[in-house]
Amino acid sequence: MEYEVVIGLEIHAELATKSKIYCGCTTEFGGEPNTHCCPICTGMPGVLPVLNKTVVEYAVRAGLATNCTISSFSKQDRKNYFYPDLPKAYQTSQYDLPLCKNGYLEIEVDGEVKKIGITRIHIEEDAGKLIHDESGRVSYVDYNRCGVPLIEIVTEPDMRSSSEVKAFFEKLKSILEYTSVSDCKMQEGSLRADVNLSVRPKGQKELGTRTEIKNLNSVRAIVRAVDGEARRQISVLERNGVIVQETRRWDDEKGESYSMRDKEEAHDYRYFPEPDLTPIVVDEAWLDKIRSSIPELPDDRRKRFMAEYGIPAYDAALITGSKPLADFFEAAAKVSRNAKSISNWIMGDVMKKLNDTGLEPSDMPIKPESLSKLVSLIDENVISGKIAKQVFDIMWDTRKDPADIVEKKGLKVVTDTDAIRSVIIQVISANPKSVEDYKSGKTKAMGFLVGQIMHETKGKADPQAVNRLLKEELDKL
Amino acid sequence: MSISKTEIEKLAKLAKLSFSDEELERFTAEFDEIIAFADTINQSIEGGTEEIRNVGARMVSFDDLRADEVMPSLPNEKILSNVEGYNGFFSVERSKK
Numbered sequence: 001m002e003y004e005v006v007i008g009l010e011i012h013a014e015l016a017t018k019s020k021i022y023c024g025c026t027t028e029f030g031g032e033p034n035t036h037c038c039p040i041c042t043g044m045p046g047v048l049p050v051l052n053k054t055v056v057e058y059a060v061r062a063g064l065a066t067n068c069t070i071s072s073f074s075k076q077d078r079k080n081y082f083y084p085d086l087p088k089a090y091q092t093s094q095y096d097l098p099l100c101k102n103g104y105l106e107i108e109v110d111g112e113v114k115k116i117g118i119t120r121i122h123i124e125e126d127a128g129k130l131i132h133d134e135s136g137r138v139s140y141v142d143y144n145r146c147g148v149p150l151i152e153i154v155t156e157p158d159m160r161s162s163s164e165v166k167a168f169f170e171k172l173k174s175i176l177e178y179t180s181v182s183d184c185k186m187q188e189g190s191l192r193a194d195v196n197l198s199v200r201p202k203g204q205k206e207l208g209t210r211t212e213i214k215n216l217n218s219v220r221a222i223v224r225a226v227d228g229e230a231r232r233q234i235s236v237l238e239r240n241g242v243i244v245q246e247t248r249r250w251d252d253e254k255g256e257s258y259s260m261r262d263k264e265e266a267h268d269y270r271y272f273p274e275p276d277l278t279p280i281v282v283d284e285a286w287l288d289k290i291r292s293s294i295p296e297l298p299d300d301r302r303k304r305f306m307a308e309y310g311i312p313a314y315d316a317a318l319i320t321g322s323k324p325l326a327d328f329f330e331a332a333a334k335v336s337r338n339a340k341s342i343s344n345w346i347m348g349d350v351m352k353k354l355n356d357t358g359l360e361p362s363d364m365p366i367k368p369e370s371l372s373k374l375v376s377l378i379d380e381n382v383i384s385g386k387i388a389k390q391v392f393d394i395m396w397d398t399r400k401d402p403a404d405i406v407e408k409k410g411l412k413v414v415t416d417t418d419a420i421r422s423v424i425i426q427v428i429s430a431n432p433k434s435v436e437d438y439k440s441g442k443t444k445a446m447g448f449l450v451g452q453i454m455h456e457t458k459g460k461a462d463p464q465a466v467n468r469l470l471k472e473e474l475d476k477l
Numbered sequence: 478m479s480i481s482k483t484e485i486e487k488l489a490k491l492a493k494l495s496f497s498d499e500e501l502e503r504f505t506a507e508f509d510e511i512i513a514f515a516d517t518i519n520q521s522i523e524g525g526t527e528e529i530r531n532v533g534a535r536m537v538s539f540d541d542l543r544a545d546e547v548m549p550s551l552p553n554e555k556i557l558s559n560v561e562g563y564n565g566f567f568s569v570e571r572s573k574k
Contacts, residue, residue, distance in 0.1 A: 025550045037550050038548075041554060053543060054545035140567065440498070
């Protein structure tokens with residue numbers, strides 16, 4: 001039987017505020033345990049939380065950028081559960097009146113544009129971190145992360161494949177980056193996703209029983225979890241089994257999910273309105289102010305890059321997917337006459353370097369102006385494309401100016417015809433066999449000779465001059 | 478609105494509390510009264526949920542909220558002064574989900 005997979009996401013993003021949601025402690029990642037804490041975020045009795053203004057602004061910004069309706073009136077609620085990562089024994093969240101609702105994003109998969117609904121976006125606080133002592137009988141708790149502001153973005157069950165999930169997630173991530181709502185550093189847990197997934201026979205209207213896979217913290221894990229869980233559910237149904245509605249955890253190393261065996265009543269959070277916090281009222285004036293703070297979003301930027309810099313749709317989509325990369329491109333392209341070459345360098349050598357070094361685009365060691373200069377050096381025939389790659393490596397490691405590197409290392413293209421000619425004569429006399437081959441019509445031999453000449457000149461000879469002069473010399477024979 | 482003994486039992490379980498049967502009976506009756514009292518308040522306000530919500534709620538505008546500024550946190554030894562700590566951490570009974 002053919003099955004259809006139905007997927008919805010719940011995405012948690014830590015907001016890029018300086019201080020926590022209800023107190024002035026820093027949101028900075030890491031730090032010695034329990035040093036970013038105060039009586040409010042450790043849930044001491046008698047304290048009162050005060051909502052951070054920027055939390056509301058960032059959440060509204062995220063809502064506006066994802067086509068949501070912003071509630072003029074919303075409130076915060078207590079979500080009650082007992083677990084030591086939550087010192088108050090409740091998480092302050094939003095229940096029935098979220099700040100943003102009814103939004104959507106458009107994604108493109110295999111050339112088809114599809115709308116993915118966003119049910120709601122609400123604000124809440126993050127929990128602390130637990131370290132379990134595997135040998136002993138204790139767990140250690142660090143509350144530095146406790147009270148760091150989060151938004152939870154809940155989608156409609158509109159996705160049908162892992163490629164749609166990937167497209168949606170990456171789009172949302174780039175929007176959160178563009179609007180500076182979150183730094184989206186997945187390796188630090190700033191952005192994480194829960195996947196809700198069910199399968200049903202193709203054509204069936206009713207949804208199947210869904211499972212939830214918690215806390216996926218890389219795009220790769222999300223994609224693998226979606227594919228793995230879909231496979232698991234289909235195989236259960238094929239064996240006439242029953243899907244149990246439950247929370248599961250994905251083990252990315254083993255490539256399978258396992259049940260967390262939550263007790264049913266644990267899901268009863270007994271939400272009630274937070275009496276210590278007043279309702280959030282967003283009036284038109286405030287909304288306008290936030291609206292005007294939203295920068296150009298990835299879709300608009302992609303279109304503009306194509307029009308303004310004349311780069312192909314593929315390049316524009318890839319580069320604008322990441323804000324720091326797009327900023328880098330634009331800064332370089334502005335001072336360059338060859339935007340396409342800049343884009344090629346970014347998609348090729350720059351992205352490869354980032355991958356190899358595990359650096360984020362925002363931590364790039366080279367300046368956009370330097371890349372632009374490097375491209376000019378190639379275009380003006382000062383260095384060859386091959387040498388440029390060497391220069392690029394040195395730029396990356398030393399952060400030096402490309403022109404300086406070329407000067408100091410003597411990497412300039414040799415255009416001096418006399419110098420090149422003397423190398424050619426040398427190579428010709430050292431390779432009589434190849435010369436003979438060439439003379440008898442084997443044009444491939446020419447390539448070998450060019451290679452030898454480039455080798456002798458350490459890649460610095462102007463290839464066009466080499467070709468021309470070599471032909472001249474060979475014809476003389 | 479009234480509350481049943483089963484609901485009280487469930488709430489007690491969620492709150493990780495245990496009661497004798499006699500206590501449960503007593504709480505059921507008491508909770509019933511408390512909820513009836515809350516209902517009276519609701520009925521005394523004209524209008525729907527929106528109106529009830531707004532009664533007594535001071536409308537907070539944007540400028541009343543806290544500016545996003547970092548304030549000093551407490552030193553670690555202060556945070557841990559009333560608990561059993563270990564290397565700067567809170568130490569609790571092993572609890573793995």
